Amino acid sequence: MVERPVIEYNPVFQSQVRLAIVAALFNQPALGFNALKELTGTTDGNLSTHTQKLEKCGYIQINKRFAGKNPQTSYSLTETGRKAFTRYVESLEKVIKKEC
Amino acid sequence: MEREQALKDVAVIKSVFEKTNIYFSNQAPYFILWGSLILAASLVQQLFFLAEPAPWAYPLLWIIFVLIGAAGSIIIGKADKVTLPQATNYYSWIFGLLWGSGSLAMAIIVCLSLVLSIYEAKFIMVFIIIITGLVLVATGLFLHRPALYLGVLCFPVSIVMVYFPDWQPSIFGLVTGGGFLVIAMLSLKKNRGKRDGRTAGHRI
Numbered sequence: 017m018v019e020r021p022v023i024e025y026n027p028v029f030q031s032q033v034r035l036a037i038v039a040a041l042f043n044q045p046a047l048g049f050n051a052l053k054e055l056t057g058t059t060d061g062n063l064s065t066h067t068q069k070l071e072k073c074g075y076i077q078i079n080k081r082f083a084g085k086n087p088q089t090s091y092s093l094t095e096t097g098r099k100a101f102t103r104y105v106e107s108l109e110k111v112i113k114k115e116c
Numbered sequence: 117m118e119r120e121q122a123l124k125d126v127a128v129i130k131s132v133f134e135k136t137n138i139y140f141s142n143q144a145p146y147f148i149l150w151g152s153l154i155l156a157a158s159l160v161q162q163l164f165f166l167a168e169p170a171p172w173a174y175p176l177l178w179i180i181f182v183l184i185g186a187a188g189s190i191i192i193g194k195a196d197k198v199t200l201p202q203a204t205n206y207y208s209w210i211f212g213l214l215w216g217s218g219s220l221a222m223a224i225i226v227c228l229s230l231v232l233s234i235y236e237a238k239f240i241m242v243f244i245i246i247i248t249g250l251v252l253v254a255t256g257l258f259l260h261r262p263a264l265y266l267g268v269l270c271f272p273v274s275i276v277m278v279y280f281p282d283w284q285p286s287i288f289g290l291v292t293g294g295g296f297l298v299i300a301m302l303s304l305k306k307n308r309g310k311r312d313g314r315t316a317g318h319r320i
Contacts, residue, residue: 032128039132055135105129111122
């Protein structure tokens, strides 16, 4: 019996917004709130909720600082997040290739 | 079912990667600025050259144009920060590093020519176009493919320039300045195409 490949279950990536956030940060050292919002095509509230969840999981790091009087938030991918994303993409590739 | 989910997720990832590329590859304003300046400076130098050769004025002419270009680049950079708040990215970092080091090399050549009074040497512009070619090749490899072709073109053109010293400014201006403008147009067209086409439809 041939073993069917399955997507490696990762509850964090069950949400496409979280998947998009990690994908956006994958090739960038850091992204600001507005840039991340535009790239993922989501709303302010939605983005905040999902980034907080990703931070709790240790996938991203949220950096807050002030530029003059304006608060600035930037996001970067942690090593854990990078490894989890790579593993997830590899499992997606396996599923697509095997079922072709 | 598994496959459908996998394809959906891959589409999301691909879409975000493409958007990120478009978002951070907008170097067209720099190419437009520098292309126009190089064309203008070359034209002025050529007119000077044909009317009354004044070799001492050429390095000064280029220094003025470079200062205008540097000021313009800073303004464009600041405008970018308004639209891309708090974003650091590899594209602008590589682009800045390449053109920063290339410009430094060119500035050293121009300054040396002034200090050592060798501004009449017909090889100054040849050196400049070779450096421009090297930086363009590197830019093409990392960022914009058309820049690679223009960079490669700079090397045979540098040989042509050696044999036509009287027309060096025009050749230099047309190839590099004109080339920069073509790269800018291609870049803008490509980005517009991507925005209107493949990536626009996918909202998460």
